[in-house]
Amino acid sequence: MQLYILASLLILLISMGYDLLHDRKLEFMMRQRRESRAAKARGSIVSAIGKAILIDIASSSPLGKCSPGRRASHLLTLWGFLLLILSILISATGVAGNFVISSNNPFMIAQLLGSLCLFAGVVWYLPQRVNVKFEGNSILGFNYSDSFILNLLVTCISFIASYILSSLYFAIASAVLFYVYLVSITLMFGLTHWTKFPHSFYKAGLFIIDRIDRERGISNLPEVAEG
Amino acid sequence: MPTFVDISICDGCGKCVEVCPSDIMHIDKKLRRAYNIEPDYCWECYSCVKACPQHAIDMRGYADFCPLGHALTVLREPEKGRVSWRVKYRNGSIKNFTFPIRTTPFGSIKPPDSFPFREDELNSQLLSHEPEYLKLPARQEVSSK
Amino acid sequence: MSMRTSKSTRLVDSDLLIIGGGMAGCGAAYEARYWGRKLKIVVVEKANIERSGAVAMGLSAINCYMGMRWNENTPEDFVRYTRSDLMGLVREDLVLDIARHVDSTVHLFEEWGLPIIYDEKTGRYKREGRWQILIHGESYKPIVAEAAQKSASEIYNRIMVTHLLRDASDKNRIAGAAGFSVRDGTFYVFRAKAVIVSAGGATHVYRPKSVGEGAGRTWYAPWSTGSAYALLIRVGATMTQMENRLVVTRFKDGYGPVGAWFLALKAVARNAYGEDYERKYVEQQRELYGSYVDAKPFPTCLRNDSMLRELKAGKGPIYIHTEQVLDTKEKEELGWEDFLDMTMSQSIVWASQNIDPKTTPSELQTSEPYIMGSHATCSGAWASGPDDISPEQYKWGYNRMTTVKGLFGAGDTIGGSAHKFSSGSFTEGRLAAKAAVKYILDNSEYRPQLDNNGIESIKEEVFKPLENYEVGKNKIVAGTVSPLYIYPNQGVVRLEKIMDEYAGGWSTMYMTNEFMLNRALELLRFLKEDLASIAAQDLHQLQRAWELHHRLWTAEAVVRHTLFRKETRWPGYYYRADYPKLDDDNWHVFVNSKYDSDSNSWTITTAPVIHIVK
Numbered sequence: 009m010q011l012y013i014l015a016s017l018l019i020l021l022i023s024m025g026y027d028l029l030h031d032r033k034l035e036f037m038m039r040q041r042r043e044s045r046a047a048k049a050r051g052s053i054v055s056a057i058g059k060a061i062l063i064d065i066a067s068s069s070p071l072g073k074c075s076p077g078r079r080a081s082h083l084l085t086l087w088g089f090l091l092l093i094l095s096i097l098i099s100a101t102g103v104a105g106n107f108v109i110s111s112n113n114p115f116m117i118a119q120l121l122g123s124l125c126l127f128a129g130v131v132w133y134l135p136q137r138v139n140v141k142f143e144g145n146s147i148l149g150f151n152y153s154d155s156f157i158l159n160l161l162v163t164c165i166s167f168i169a170s171y172i173l174s175s176l177y178f179a180i181a182s183a184v185l186f187y188v189y190l191v192s193i194t195l196m197f198g199l200t201h202w203t204k205f206p207h208s209f210y211k212a213g214l215f216i217i218d219r220i221d222r223e224r225g226i227s228n229l230p231e232v233a234e235g
Numbered sequence: 236m237p238t239f240v241d242i243s244i245c246d247g248c249g250k251c252v253e254v255c256p257s258d259i260m261h262i263d264k265k266l267r268r269a270y271n272i273e274p275d276y277c278w279e280c281y282s283c284v285k286a287c288p289q290h291a292i293d294m295r296g297y298a299d300f301c302p303l304g305h306a307l308t309v310l311r312e313p314e315k316g317r318v319s320w321r322v323k324y325r326n327g328s329i330k331n332f333t334f335p336i337r338t339t340p341f342g343s344i345k346p347p348d349s350f351p352f353r354e355d356e357l358n359s360q361l362l363s364h365e366p367e368y369l370k371l372p373a374r375q376e377v378s379s380k
Numbered sequence: 381m382s383m384r385t386s387k388s389t390r391l392v393d394s395d396l397l398i399i400g401g402g403m404a405g406c407g408a409a410y411e412a413r414y415w416g417r418k419l420k421i422v423v424v425e426k427a428n429i430e431r432s433g434a435v436a437m438g439l440s441a442i443n444c445y446m447g448m449r450w451n452e453n454t455p456e457d458f459v460r461y462t463r464s465d466l467m468g469l470v471r472e473d474l475v476l477d478i479a480r481h482v483d484s485t486v487h488l489f490e491e492w493g494l495p496i497i498y499d500e501k502t503g504r505y506k507r508e509g510r511w512q513i514l515i516h517g518e519s520y521k522p523i524v525a526e527a528a529q530k531s532a533s534e535i536y537n538r539i540m541v542t543h544l545l546r547d548a549s550d551k552n553r554i555a556g557a558a559g560f561s562v563r564d565g566t567f568y569v570f571r572a573k574a575v576i577v578s579a580g581g582a583t584h585v586y587r588p589k590s591v592g593e594g595a596g597r598t599w600y601a602p603w604s605t606g607s608a609y610a611l612l613i614r615v616g617a618t619m620t621q622m623e624n625r626l627v628v629t630r631f632k633d634g635y636g637p638v639g640a641w642f643l644a645l646k647a648v649a650r651n652a653y654g655e656d657y658e659r660k661y662v663e664q665q666r667e668l669y670g671s672y673v674d675a676k677p678f679p680t681c682l683r684n685d686s687m688l689r690e691l692k693a694g695k696g697p698i699y700i701h702t703e704q705v706l707d708t709k710e711k712e713e714l715g716w717e718d719f720l721d722m723t724m725s726q727s728i729v730w731a732s733q734n735i736d737p738k739t740t741p742s743e744l745q746t747s748e749p750y751i752m753g754s755h756a757t758c759s760g761a762w763a764s765g766p767d768d769i770s771p772e773q774y775k776w777g778y779n780r781m782t783t784v785k786g787l788f789g790a791g792d793t794i795g796g797s798a799h800k801f802s803s804g805s806f807t808e809g810r811l812a813a814k815a816a817v818k819y820i821l822d823n824s825e826y827r828p829q830l831d832n833n834g835i836e837s838i839k840e841e842v843f844k845p846l847e848n849y850e851v852g853k854n855k856i857v858a859g860t861v862s863p864l865y866i867y868p869n870q871g872v873v874r875l876e877k878i879m880d881e882y883a884g885g886w887s888t889m890y891m892t893n894e895f896m897l898n899r900a901l902e903l904l905r906f907l908k909e910d911l912a913s914i915a916a917q918d919l920h921q922l923q924r925a926w927e928l929h930h931r932l933w934t935a936e937a938v939v940r941h942t943l944f945r946k947e948t949r950w951p952g953y954y955y956r957a958d959y960p961k962l963d964d965d966n967w968h969v970f971v972n973s974k975y976d977s978d979s980n981s982w983t984i985t986t987a988p989v990i991h992i993v994k
Contacts, residue, residue, distance in 0.1 A: 070246065070289060071246060073246075073248070073288030073289060074246055074247075074248030074249075074250075074288065075248065078246075078248065137247075137267070138247040138248065138249040138252070138262050138267060138269075139262045139264075139267065141249055142249035142252040142253055142262070142563075143252065143261065143262055143381065143382045143563065144382040144383075144385055144386075144561070144563035144564035144565070144919070145382070145383070145385065146385050151264050152264055152265045153263075153264060153265055153266060153267035204266075204267070210243060211243070214243050214244070228290075228293070228306065228308050228321070229290060229308055229310045229319075229321065230308060230309065230310050230319035230320050230321035230331050230332070230333070231319070231321065231331045232310065232312075232317070232319045232333050233319070233331065233332075233333035234333075237593055237596060253428060254428050254430055254431050255427070255428075255431075256427040256428070256431050256432050256433070256436045256601070256603050257427070257602060257603050258426075258427060258538075258562060258603075258920055258923060259920075261381050261382075261920070262381075272381065272920070273920075274593045274596060275592065275593050275594075275595040275596050275869075276595075276596050276602050276603075277593075277596040278436070278437070278596055278597065278598070278601055278602050278603075278725075279437075279596070279597065279724055279725045279728070280431065280436040280437040280601075280724075281437055281724055282430075282431040282436055282437070294724070294728065296725070296728040296729065296731075296732045297590065297592070297593045297594040297596065297597055297633075297725075298592060298593050298594070299590040299591070299592045299593055299594030299597075299633070300590065300594060300633040300729065301728060301729060301732035301733070302732045302733060303732070304732070305728060305731035305732040306731070307724055307727055307728050307731060311518075313519070318518045318519075320720050320724075320727075322716075322727055322730075322731050323731060324730075324731045324734055324736075325731065325732055325733070325734050326734045328736070330716070332713065332716055332717065332720060334516050334518065334717055334720065334721065335495045335516045336495070336516060336518045336519040337493040337494070337495065337519050337523060338493045338494075338495050339492065339493030340493075341522070341526065342526065343493065344492050344493075344523075344526050344527050344530055345530075346413070346530040346531060347410050347411070347413045347414035347527075347530070347531050348413050348414065348417050348531075350414065352414075352415075352417060357415060357814075357817075357818065357821075358818070360766060360767075360768055362411060362481055362484060362807075362810050362811070362814060363410070363411055363414035363415070363810070364484055364488060365481070365484050366484075368483075368484035368487045368488055369448060369449070369481075369483050369484045369487075370448075370449035370483065370484075370487060371448055371449060372448075372449060372450075372451060
């Protein structure tokens with residue numbers, strides 16, 4: 009299991025590196041300089057990073073500007089997924105003991121909880137997809153941009169099914185689905201260049217950079233003349 | 236100056252698609268984010284720029300006649316009844332302006348049927364709220380020669 | 381992009397249908413609800429009523445306001461002004477009708493929250509010019525749209541109306557309209573006892589001056605696609621003054637407005653040598669166009685004419701000297717707000733070319749021609765006027781009703797009624813709505829009869845461009861060139877070229893003659909036939925396809941009217957090189973046309989110009 013995790017992390021690093029280098033995205037990001045307007049920086053870098061993590065990322069508040077439904081479904085998706093990944097990581101350190109999809113293992117329960125949240129979040133998101141809500145596309149339609157959420161669906165559904173089958177004593181079927189679950193996560197890590205999964209990293213980085221810019225008084229937006 | 240959408244900022248909320256009078260802000264199938272599909276039908280009305288909650292949309296002057304290096308950004312604050320603009324020249328000069336946009340809260344207009352109905356005026360030449368809202372000085376009638 | 385996911389038809393019943401949710405349509409919705417409390421009022425808009433129409437980005441001035449409360453003007457004054465600006469030919473009854481009501485519209489706007497600028501010294505609205513007042517108008521359209529949203533029973537956004545529907549039992553009576561959802565392709569059939577068309581005038585009929593991305597920067601909105609004219613023409617409504625196309629002089633390329641600069645800031649325009657030119661040619665102009673050249677103010681078209689003469693003499697570019705009038709911070713803000721409230725593109729021209737108006741003058745240019753009814757121009761439907769002031773020849777029962785029963789118009793739709801601008805168009809919507817409500821109440825027993833076979837064939841026609849593409853695309857590997865179809869934008873380019881080269885576009889400096897106009901008709905006929913072979917890849921392109929249809933019908937009317945009027949009535953808008961003089965003896969008349977769909981023929985006649993104001 010530890011080998012699996014190491015391999016997956018390596019695949020993630022390589023695929024993100026590929027994504028950054030292949031289109032010269034990294035070069036582009038380095039070149040983007042933003043002008044400063046403030047004579048002196050206000051606030052601190054630490055508080056900027058803290059706000060980004062708590063307000064923008066952890067509570068997904070920017071999505072609230074889209075709609076409350078987008079924010080809520082994203083919170084379920086985000087935290088479900090994090091719970092899932094964290095549980096795998098911790099369970100693989102050997103702390104949890106044997107590697108059986110059973111009802112008593114707390115890390116399996118955590119993964120179940122994570123999968124259920126993830127499933128709820130993704131399903132709630134499906135009718136809110138902008139191409140469905142605003143472009144008249146059918147809710148059953150899936151295109152290239154749906155590859156990430158399809159991947160998420162396979163991940164959580166396979167774990168939930170595996171868990172249910174395990175509790176019904178269908179051990180082989182349960183194990184097969186558990187491997188589907190693991191492979192699905194690895195695929196997610198490997199296919200970052202072709203899916204929307206990397207937004208997790210890019211958006212997180214952007215929120216942090218934006219907050220730091222704001223502390224420094226850097227903005228493209230107008231200065232408002234009060235009164 | 237047609238619009239462009241910043242790929243890292245756009246969240247795909249669809250407000251620009253909803254508001255564009257020209258029907259040219261649409262969703263990219265690969266990225267599920269907005270972009271301008273027909274810049275030669277973009278009037279640069281700024282409806283989408285103002286509607287974007289993340290300020291992801293900006294304008295680049297029509298390539299036909301606008302050299303690069305300029306920017307005109309906007310911050311519309313309907314709840315404060317004002318709009319602000321920032322003009323950035325190619326040579327680096329900056330100008331900021333703020334103007335009022337409304338003196339009453341959005342949503343506060345009284346529906347026309349909340350006013351008493353003057354059935355006897357149905358056949359006259361007076362429109363709703365007339366003659367009061369013409370605010371004519373005393374002893375003057377609506378012209379009807 | 382939206383693909384067609386729905387093949388269904390949706391029937392919407394109403395008492396009053398308002399097509400087009402711009403200034404005029406919003407005025408109509410508000411007034412209709414006031415007088416028709418129990419009526420079902422439906423507004424249908426091809427975009428989103430929040431920011432649709434020509435006032436999408438806002439306005440920096442209201443150009444039609446009498447100021448009767450302060451005895452600033454009378455409605456009769458306004459008629460005289462409009463008449464002289466249009467070289468004698470306006471429907472004085474319609475103009476007078478707007479003028480006597482427009483003040484109440486403006487006061488309503490102020491109550492709703494439109495910030496009107498006051499003159500601190502006088503306590504009155506700050507005048508930009510005699511008829512114009514200054515506003516902080518960035519949210520003009522959302523405010524007006526809110527009034528409509530509080531009035532209509534239902535508002536349908538993103539539905540493009542393509543056809544009007546005639547009553548099955550009476551060919552000269554309206555029964556509704558048909559169109560499609562731009563988002564999912566549902567076919568909509570609207571049934572109504574009365575219809576108000578307020579669907580806007582026309583751009584991209586003539587080739588614009590910028591032809592790349594810059595083609596988007598027409599002075600009037602690119603989404604004004606002649607729908608008002610095409611919808612009416614096809615059901616046989618009589619049209620008037622379609623030859624009276626508008627050319628405007630504005631800041632070059634960005635088409636920024638000049639009103640505040642000339643009128644409020646008192647900037648002047650001079651040639652490249654710094655010389656005045658506007659009155660330089662008045663002798664030649666008087667020789668050709670008569671005493672109209674002595675009107676004060678100098679008519680809009682003649683100001684263009686002077687500028688064109690100066691450019692032909694090689695004395696251009698023409699500059700507006702902004703740098704001579706921005707001596708205070710307030711004036712500088714006014715100048716900038718003039719653009720930022722309504723034509724941000726001009727600010728971008730300045731920013732991109734390093735033009736600071738405080739130090740550098742800006743170029744002026746004449747635009748390509750537009751077809752509209754609400755500006756210094758009055759193309760549109762021949763409409764009945766108000767009962768108390770219209771002569772017999774100008775009225776047939778209901779104010780702003782066209783020659784088709786139950787079909788009303790407002791705003792750019794209506795001809796003969798110039799200088800309405802935003803407030804006047806809203807006012808005209810109110811006038812049409814009150815009359816339409818009366819019409820509905822007077823005809824309370826009437827049930828509109830739709831022709832179901834006709835509707836089925838319209839549905840097929842509406843979606844044909846999608847069919848053309850789906851099937852026809854199998855011929856070629858990829859790309860935009862097919863022998864079987866053309867895309868809507870390819871059709872628009874051809875239309876613009878025909879009109880530009882033959883019907884008085886900017887490339888001939890607005891000159892045309894009988895031979896050129898007849899050639900235009902020949903080429904337009906080919907294009908009309910090619911309409912059956914337009915291809916649309918998705919619903920957005922389907923909308924563009926129908927906009928092309930509407931533009932083409934508008935263009936045909938323009939050419940036919942221009943051919944018929946054998947004189948040059950509006951030099952600076954267009955010139956008949958074969959009849960270079962203004963001819964009041966023979967042509968002090970309206971040119972009216974009517975298209976008959978059964979015989980596919982046009983009948984063009986004249987109507988008297990009756991002066992009711994001295």
